[in-house]
């Protein structure tokens with residue numbers, strides 16, 4: 001059994017909960033409030049910058065040069081999307097350039113940065129995989145279900161993650177993770193599963209926190 005099959009079994013119930021989150025249901029219907037989308041966009045721009053740094057760190061820790069290249073391309077991809085948000089949605093929605101990360105956003109990005117720097121590189125790769133895989137599946141799900149996509153104000157955003165370019169990166173990330181897992185001990189594979197599950201939960205929390213417009217209590 002491939003590592004990613006085991007990983008999927010582990011997170012399947014979390015994935016159902018992600019699909020059913022009010023944020024994603026309303027995004028799909030196009031009824032999500034501007035305020036919530038704006039909050040999400042600002043937090044996601046912060047997230048993408050830190051995610052890019054984590055991917056870059058992983059790139060430098062890889063042995064295989066094809067994998068160094070793949071992760072450095074993923075890193076630039078994340079920063080390119082961050083820049084596009086700044087030039088597109090930030091201007092349209094009136095989001096300030098300096099963003100204070102919400103508690104959940106800080107928790108998630110710090111989790112990724114810590115794993116990428118201090119865990120075995122196999123675990124680091126497993127920790128970033130949900131950022132690819134979950135977004136692809138959520139993007140595809142929303143894309144396939146929504147009626148009259150032309151009318152959805154969030155069409156551009158949905159297209160980013162249901163598109164061909166992102167699909168290629170996701171397939172590559174999945175393949176690399178399986179290659180690394182094949183050469184890892186049972187114990188290391190289990191550690192990879194734990195990191196993968198934790199990141200999946202953090203993805204759930206990220207959408208949930210945006211819907212709640214999460215604030216610092218102090």
Ligand SMILES: Cc1ncc(CO)c(N)n1
Pocket residue numbers: 044047048130131132135203206
């Ligand atoms: C929180 C989050 N996870 C994953 C992605 C896609 O890489 C994104 N844009 N935002």
